[in-house]
Amino acid sequence: xxxxxxxxxxxxxxxxxxxxxxxxxxxxxxxxxxxxxxxxxxxxxxxxxxxxxxxxxxxxxxxxxxxxxxxxxxxxxxxxxxxxxxxxxxxxxxxxxxxxxxxxxxxxxxxxxxxxxxxxxxxxxxxxxxxxxxxxxxxxxxxxxxxxxxxxxxxxxxxxxxxxxxxxxxxxxxxxxxxxxxxxxxxxxxxxxxxxxxxxxxxxxxxxxxxxxxxxxxxxxxxxxxxxxxxxxxxxxxxxxxxxxxxxxxxxxxxxxxxxxxxxxxxxxxxxxxxxxxxxxxxxxxxxxxxxxxxxxxxxxxxxxxxxxxxxxxxxxxxxxxxxxxxxxxxxxxxxxxxxxxxxxxxxxxxxxxxxxxxxxxxxxxxxxxxxxxxxxxxxxxxxxxxxxxxxxxxxxxxxxxxxxxxxxxxxxxxxxxxxxxxxxxxxxxxxxxxxxxxxxxxxxxxxxxxxxxxxxxxxxxxxxxxxxxxxxxxxxxxxxxxxxxxxxxxxxxxxxxxxxxxxxxxxxxxxxxxxxxxxxxxxxxxxxxxxxxxxxxxxxxxxxxxxxxxxxxxxxxxxxxxxxxxxxxxxxxxxxxxxxxxxxxxxxxxxxxxxxxxxxxxxxxxxxxxxxxxxxxxxxxxxxxxxxxxxxxxxxxxxxxxxxxxxxxxxxxxxxxxxxxxxxxxxxxxxxxxxxxxxxxxxxxxxxxxxxxxxxxxxxxxxxxxxxxxxxxxxxxxxxxxxxxxxxxxxxxxxxxxxxxxxxxxxxxxxxxxxxxxxxxxxxxxxxxxxxxxxxxxxxxxxxxxxxxxxxxxxxxxxxxxxxxxxxxxxxxxxxxx
Amino acid sequence: xxxxxxxxxxxxxxxxxxxxxxxxxxxxxxxxxxxxxxxxxxxxxxxxxxxxxxxxxxxxxxxxxxxxxxxxxxxxxxxxxxxxxxxxxxxxxxxxxxxxxxxxxxxxxxxxxxxxxxxxxxxxxxxxxxxxxxxxxxxxxxxxxxxxxxxxxxxxxxxxxx
Numbered sequence: 011x012x013x014x015x016x017x018x019x020x021x022x023x024x025x026x027x028x029x030x031x032x033x034x035x036x037x038x039x040x041x042x043x044x045x046x047x048x049x050x051x052x053x054x055x056x057x058x059x060x061x062x063x064x065x066x067x068x069x070x071x072x073x074x075x076x077x078x079x080x081x082x083x084x085x086x087x088x089x090x091x092x093x094x095x096x097x098x099x100x101x102x103x104x105x106x107x108x109x110x111x112x113x114x115x116x117x118x119x120x121x122x123x124x125x126x127x128x129x130x131x132x133x134x135x136x137x138x139x140x141x142x143x144x145x146x147x148x149x150x151x152x153x154x155x156x157x158x159x160x161x162x163x164x165x166x167x168x169x170x171x172x173x174x175x176x177x178x179x180x181x182x183x184x185x186x187x188x189x190x191x192x193x194x195x196x197x198x199x200x201x202x203x204x205x206x207x208x209x210x211x212x213x214x215x216x217x218x219x220x221x222x223x224x225x226x227x228x229x230x231x232x233x234x235x236x237x238x239x240x241x242x243x244x245x246x247x248x249x250x251x252x253x254x255x256x257x258x259x260x261x262x263x264x265x266x267x268x269x270x271x272x273x274x275x276x277x278x279x280x281x282x283x284x285x286x287x288x289x290x291x292x293x294x295x296x297x298x299x300x301x302x303x304x305x306x307x308x309x310x311x312x313x314x315x316x317x318x319x320x321x322x323x324x325x326x327x328x329x330x331x332x333x334x335x336x337x338x339x340x341x342x343x344x345x346x347x348x349x350x351x352x353x354x355x356x357x358x359x360x361x362x363x364x365x366x367x368x369x370x371x372x373x374x375x376x377x378x379x380x381x382x383x384x385x386x387x388x389x390x391x392x393x394x395x396x397x398x399x400x401x402x403x404x405x406x407x408x409x410x411x412x413x414x415x416x417x418x419x420x421x422x423x424x425x426x427x428x429x430x431x432x433x434x435x436x437x438x439x440x441x442x443x444x445x446x447x448x449x450x451x452x453x454x455x456x457x458x459x460x461x462x463x464x465x466x467x468x469x470x471x472x473x474x475x476x477x478x479x480x481x482x483x484x485x486x487x488x489x490x491x492x493x494x495x496x497x498x499x500x501x502x503x504x505x506x507x508x509x510x511x512x513x514x515x516x517x518x519x520x521x522x523x524x525x526x527x528x529x530x531x532x533x534x535x536x537x538x539x540x541x542x543x544x545x546x547x548x549x550x551x552x553x554x555x556x557x558x559x560x561x562x563x564x565x566x567x568x569x570x571x572x573x574x575x576x577x578x579x580x581x582x583x584x585x586x587x588x589x590x591x592x593x594x595x596x597x598x599x600x601x602x603x604x605x606x607x608x609x610x611x612x613x614x615x616x617x618x619x620x621x622x623x624x625x626x627x628x629x630x631x632x633x634x635x636x637x638x639x640x641x642x643x644x645x646x647x648x649x650x651x652x653x654x655x656x657x658x659x660x661x662x663x664x665x666x667x668x669x670x671x672x673x674x675x676x677x678x679x680x681x682x683x684x685x686x687x688x689x690x691x692x693x694x695x696x697x698x699x700x701x702x703x704x705x706x707x708x709x710x711x712x713x714x715x716x717x718x719x720x721x722x723x724x725x726x727x728x729x730x731x732x733x734x735x736x737x738x739x740x741x742x743x744x745x746x747x748x749x750x751x752x753x754x755x756x757x758x759x760x761x762x763x764x765x766x767x768x769x770x771x772x773x774x775x776x777x778x779x780x781x782x783x784x785x786x787x788x789x790x791x792x793x794x795x796x797x798x799x800x801x802x803x804x805x806x807x808x809x810x811x812x813x814x815x816x817x818x819x820x821x822x823x824x825x826x827x828x829x
Numbered sequence: 830x831x832x833x834x835x836x837x838x839x840x841x842x843x844x845x846x847x848x849x850x851x852x853x854x855x856x857x858x859x860x861x862x863x864x865x866x867x868x869x870x871x872x873x874x875x876x877x878x879x880x881x882x883x884x885x886x887x888x889x890x891x892x893x894x895x896x897x898x899x900x901x902x903x904x905x906x907x908x909x910x911x912x913x914x915x916x917x918x919x920x921x922x923x924x925x926x927x928x929x930x931x932x933x934x935x936x937x938x939x940x941x942x943x944x945x946x947x948x949x950x951x952x953x954x955x956x957x958x959x960x961x962x963x964x965x966x967x968x969x970x971x972x973x974x975x976x977x978x979x980x981x982x983x984x985x986x987x988x989x990x991x
Contacts, residue, residue, distance in 0.1 A: 017991045018942050025941075061945055061991040068851055068944065070866070089978040090990055097948055104859045127975045130953075137957040138857060162971065169956040176838075199962040206959050247964045250919065257923075257963045260916045300915035307913070335884040340914060371883045 014047055015040070017061045024069075037071050048079055056083060057094045064094075064101055077102050077109055084116045089128065092120070096131045105141030114144050121151040126162055129155070133163070137170035145174040149181050156188040161197035168192070168203035172210045182211055182218065193231050198248055198255055201235065205261040212268050219268065229269050229279045236262050236283055240290065251295045263287070263304040270312030277313040284309055288321055299329070299337050303344070310348050320355055323348065327359040335371055342366060342377035349384045360385050364394070367401045372408075379409060383416040391424040395434060402442050410445035414438050418450055428461045429507060432468050439489075440475045443482025451487050456599050458492060467507040469496040474511065476521060481530045487538045490525060493518060494542025495596060498549035515550045519543065523559060536571055544578045548593040557582055711738075711826040717803065717818050721748035722777070724757070724803075726820075728827045731790070738791045738799070738827050743784040746777040748809070755807040757787055762800055766792040777807070791828075799828035839917070839958030840892060840907040841868075842951070844940065847901050849873045852940050853947055857958040876905055886914050899925050901937045923965070924954055930969055945991070949975065 015023075020040060027033035044059045052059075060079050067073035080102060083095025103110045113135075120132035133155065136148060152174055155167035175182045185207070192204035208228065212219040222228040239254045239262075248255035266284075270277040287305045292298040302325055309322040326348075329341030345363070349356045363385065366378035379401065386394045395417065402413045417438050425431035435454055439446065458468050472489040480486055493500065497518050503510035525531050525539040540563055547556045560582065563575035581589050711728035718724070723745045731737035746752050755775050761767045772787035793799060801820040806813065844853035851869060860868070875889060876896050887894050889907075895917040896905040904921045908914070925935070927950050932939040940947050953968050953975075955961065962968050979990070 017945075021942055058991040065944065068854065070851075089975070093949065093975070093979070094945065094991065097945060097952075101854075104861075106859065106861065125978070127971070127978055130971075130975075134952050134956055138952075139859065141859075165961050166956055169959050169961050172959070173957045198964055199967060202963050203956075203959070203961055247966050250923075255963050256919060257916065257960050260913060264913075296915055297919055300913060300919055303915050304913050335882075336886065336915065336918070339884045339886055370880075373884060373887060 014043060014055050014058055015062075017058060017065065020062050021065060024065075033069075034071075037066050037069070041066065041071070045075060048075065053086075056086075057088070057091045060098050061094050064098055067101060073102055077107065081109070081112050081116070084113060084120075089125070092128060092131055096135045100135055100139055104139055105144075110139075110141060111143060114147050117144070118148055118151060121148065121155065126160060129163055130166055133166040133170045137166065137173040140170075140173060140177065142177045145177045145181070149174050149178070149184060153184055153188055156185065161195065161200045164195075165197070165199035165203040168200065168207045172203075172207050175210055175214065179214060182215060185211070186218075186221075190226075193228075193235065198258055202255075202258045202261055205232075205258070205265050209261070209265045209268060212265070223269055223273060223276055229266065229276045232262050232266055232269075233280055233283045236266075236287070240287065250297045252292055253297055253301065256297045256301055259287075259301050260304045263301070263308050267308040267311050270308065270314075272313070274313055280308075280312070281315060281318060284314070285318060285321065288318075288325060293328075296334065296336070299332070299334075299340075303329075303340055306344060310344070310352075319352060323352055323355040323359075327362065330359060330362040330366065335369070335374060338366060338369070339371070339374050339377065342374060342381055346377055346381050346384070349381060353385075356381075357385055360390065360394075364397045367397060367405075372406065375405065376409065379405075379413060379416070383420060386420045386424060388424045388426075391420065391426060392430075395420070399434070399437055399441070402438065407445065410442040411447055414442050414446045415450065418453065422457070428464050429467070432458065432461060432464050432471075436468070436471050436475065439472075439482070439485040440479070443479075443485030446482075446484040448484065451484050454488050455491050458488070459495075459596050460598050462598070464507070465492075465496045466499040466505040466510075468492060469500045470505045470508070470511060473500055473513065473518070473521070480525060480528055483532050483535050486525060486531065486535050490522065490535065490538040490542045493522060494538075494545035497542070497546045501550060515546075515552045516555075518550070519546070519552060519555055519559070522546075526559070526563070533568055533570060536568065537574060540571060540574050540578070544574075544581070545593045547582075548590050712824050714822055714824060716742070716801075716820040716822075717805070717816075719816065719818075720809075720814070721746060722752065722805065722807075723747065724805075725784075726823075728824070734792075736792055736794045736796075738793065740789040740791060740827070742787050742789065744777050744786070745781050745784040746779055747781050749779050750810045751779045752777040752807040752809050752814075755785060756805070758804040758806075759789060760802045760804075761791060762797065764793070764795045764797050765799070768792075793828050796829060799823040838909055839912075839920075839955070840909065842907075842955075843869060843872065843903075843905045844947075845869075845873050845903050845905070846937060847877070847903075849877060852902065852937065853944060853951070855948070855951060855955075872905065872907075873903075876903055885918060895921065897921050902940065920955075920960060923960075924951060926965060927954060927968055930965065931972065 024033055024036050027036055040062065044063055047055060047059050056079055060076055060083060063073045063076040063079075067076075076098060080095050080098035083091040084099060086092060086095065099110070099113060103113070117132045117136055120128050121136075123129050123132070133152070136144065136152070140148070152167050152170045155163050156171055158164050158167070171185050171188075175185070189204070189208060189211075192200065192207070195201055195204065208222065212222055236259060239259055242254060244252075245254050248258075250256050253259070263284075266276075266280050270280055284305055287301065288309070291301050291305070293302060306322040306325050309318050314322075323345075326341045326344050329337045330345075332338060332341075342363070345356050345359070360382075363378055363381050366374055367382065369375055369378065379398075382394060382398060382401075386398075398413065398417055398420075402410060402417065405413060417434065421431050421434045425434070435457070439454075458464070461468070469492045472492050476486065476489045476493075499505075500513050500518060501515055503512065505511075522539050522543050526536055526543075531539065540560070543556055543559050547553050550556075560575050560578045563571050564579055566572045566575060581592065711730075713725055713727040716724045716726050725743045725745070727741045727743065729739040729741075731739055742757060744755065744757065753776050755772070755777050757769075757772065759767060759769065768790045770788040770790070772785055774785045777785045791799065800823070802817065803820060804815070804817050806815045808814070838857065840856075840858045842853070842855045843851065845851050851873075854865070854869065856865060872889060872894065875887070876894070879887070879896075885895055885897055887896075891910070892907045893910060893912065893914060894905060894907055895914050896903055897918060898904075904925065906917055906921060908917055928935040928940070928947060931946070931950055932943070950968070950972055953962070953971050962971075
């Protein structure tokens with residue numbers, strides 16, 4: 011039986027394979043040979059076979075059948091066997107396999123072997139891959155070796171202990187006594203590993219940390235060692251480019267960091283040595299910078315004097331100018347961590363940081379970008395934005411979305427003027443318009459809406475840009491929206507900020523129709539475009555053309571578009587009287603705090619049969635945070651009181667300032683006059699007809715009289731919505747005790763800002779005389795903050811030929827209605 | 830009371846060629862063979878795609894990767910977030926120096942044909958992902974002595990026994 015092929019012979023052979031298939035064949039052949047050799051329990055060549063197996067394993071071939079063989083090698087007396095056996099165990103076995111536990115006994119024996127290199131193998135293996143069970147079993151042995159005077163073993167035992175602690179944290183205590191005099195060792199290996207062990211213990215346990223700080227006086231010891239390293243002359247054994255044992259220096263600095271963090275005394279004790287290291291370390295090579303870097307991290311983390319902190323940041327600033335890109339990277343990372351706490355110091359290096367935006371390395375660019383955004387403030391916004399916009403222009407696509415968002419944020423916070431703000435936004439939209447996040451679109455629209463004096467300028471700029479490029483969807487969406495909203499300004503050439511351009515109505519409609527038809531437009535964009543066209547019907551005179559466009563899309567395959575078109579069509583026909591009001595110029599929008607609750611309230615209103623299809627309004631008009639205002643307009647039957655509810659939907663402010671019903675309200679929406687069939691049920695059922703969804707009746711909230719004057723008495727009855735406990739449903743009952751009927755009766759209500767209100771249609775606008783049957787109307791009140799409910803109501807009606815109007819406050823709500 | 834420390838460990842070290850062939854893999858965390866293969870494949874791809882002008886660090890998954898190319902071999906370490914990347918470069922450099930001293934002007938072929946020795950040297954330098962010996966001389970001395978042990982026979986096997 012010839013000896014199995016040698017390892018290096020095998021490697022040579024396998025490397026001659028010209029194809030993957032050829033290699034596989036060789037491997038399989040050898041695998042088979044090895045397997046049969048294992049089966050024969052060949053002791054002589056087991057080592058060789060396992061070695062070959064490990065080579066094949068590295069190439070990616072299966073080697074699990076060698077696991078037990080590794081154990082046999084470990085148990086052998088031959089050093090060569092043990093060496094390969096332990097290597098094999100570390101490569102082929104891990105704690106997931108039960109078989110690894112069989113190693114425990116071997117390792118235990120080898121930990122007590124007479125040859126330190128065998129002990130070393132055992133310690134290494136245990137410290138690399140020992141499972142929790144193994145660690146538990148062998149911790150005692152490790153602890154013993156931690157106390158040996160043999161530095162070769164002691165250093166390995168220290169790191170092995172680290173592993174044991176990581177695996178079985180409860181065992182930490184047992185290693186404490188052995189750490190007593192670890193730092194008085196001269197041997198650097200032991201020192202280094204001891205520092206690692208102490209670091210692990212201090213990080214894991216605040217008690218340990220405290221113990222080492224106070225009882226063991228670790229800081230002075232470490233300071234002394236570090237000082238010796240720096241001050242001592244050239245030591246050939248540990249020298250790296252003129253620095254003595256940089257690895258040990260770095261680990262000591264790291265341990266000092268942990269000891270000094272949050273502790274004044276410790277921080278003070280290390281102040282000098284840190285300053286010394288920071289000033290004296292040679293910076294021409296990476297090794298010196300590695301130490302400086304660790305020093306900076308330590309200075310920033312402990313309670314250092316301000317002078318030291320400034321020194322640290324300046325080191326980082328110098329790093330930024332280093333030719334070595336690794337150093338620049340590290341500097342940017344650190345500066346990013348400290349920019350919040352040491353903002354001013356970092357600001358001084360702003361121009362260097364901005365230069366890093368032009369770096370070729372992606373990681374450096376990203377950090378520079380993040381840091382730049384962190385440094386933007388009111389003073390430097392103009393200059394910074396120039397750089398950032400330039401960066402946006404030229405950067406990789408992976409950055410564009412984040413950069414665009416960052417620019418919007420910064421612009422919002424620090425814009426020096428509205429014009430600048432709009433210009434910046436447009437620059438972003440035209441530069442990186444397809445990378446802008448979807449949620450930016452509504453935010454931008456809101457911003458543009460609120461910059462009233464810039465409307466003409468904005469729409470003109472956007473229009474011009476749109477002529478060049480319609481491919482960037484977020485940009486196109488914002489532009490369409492603006493054209494729909496301010497197309498009249500565009501056509502009338504009203505721009506003040508720059509020379510107005512000549513645009514005809516047809517040209518504007520051409521552009522929008524182009525968007526509708528283009529393949530580049532996404533469905534969402536088309537929606538925007540169609541709505542924009544529709545809006546122009548009240549702003550331009552080309553109504554017929556618009557009607558045509560809208561009717562064409564009534565048969566669009568895109569359901570969304572079709573629905574819109576059909577509804578807009580209806581607006582032209584049956585609801586033409588409402589069109590103006592519906593398509594009115596958008597009011598200034600406050601930043602909507604929450605759209606959610608409003609939606610809930612409105613949803614309930616959907617049960618109202620509408621003349622239009624019961625389409626959930628937000629999908630018709632975008633952006634979502636306009637839904638608050640528009641929902642009521644488009645609900646079809648939820649009419650007038652919209653005006654009074656809209657203000658109520660503004661976000662919460664501190665108290666409960668009741669809103670002025672009259673101020674800023676344009677009561678242009680029609681009254682409940684249009685006879686809507688569903689609102690004429692017989693009186694007895696009035697209360698119920700507008701509450702189809704609510705099943706829980708009479709939750710025990712007592713009714714109340716809200717108003718009683720001049721023969722008009724208004725009572726409130728209450729219910730709780732069973733879909734949302736924060737919603738109270740109030741039904742008003744308006745009764746007329748006079749002999750003449752009250753006609754054109756309109757009830758309006760306003761509530762404090764923390765509430766939201768929705769009025770559904772009244773049962774009638776005529777309150778018959780002599781209490782012959784109340785007019786009812788349902789109010790839904792959303793009270794998420796459970797504040798006391800108050801209401802201001804406005805009543806208008808005609809009585810005996812004269813108009814009557816009255817305002818009143820309702821403060822006597824029963825507590826159950828709002829608690 | 831024991832709290833959870835911020836991770837501070839080298840998780841693995843890989844050596845691979847410009848063609849993506851693995852020459853050494855040292856794992857300091859327990860992972861299945863499948864996971865190791867996946868990580869290796871992805872990481873090798875990522876590192877090989879880096880351009881020469883880029884820095885030696887990259888973020889990958891939740892780890893920091895420190896890599897450096899020496900001739901035709903990439904040395905790649907995965908460290909955890911709190912670690913000092915610059916000193917890791919020094920660790921890598923020290924390992925290369927050790928290999929160089931041991932093999933005498935080391936090249937990739939040395940590592941290929943003597944991979945087990947590359948492991949032995951690594952295991953004499955690092956333990957559990959941390960440096961156990963900061964003196965070049967001491968590491969090499971230990972290896973030398975251990976190699977000699979292989980010549981002491983109780984049964985079979987010489988230095989070139991395998």
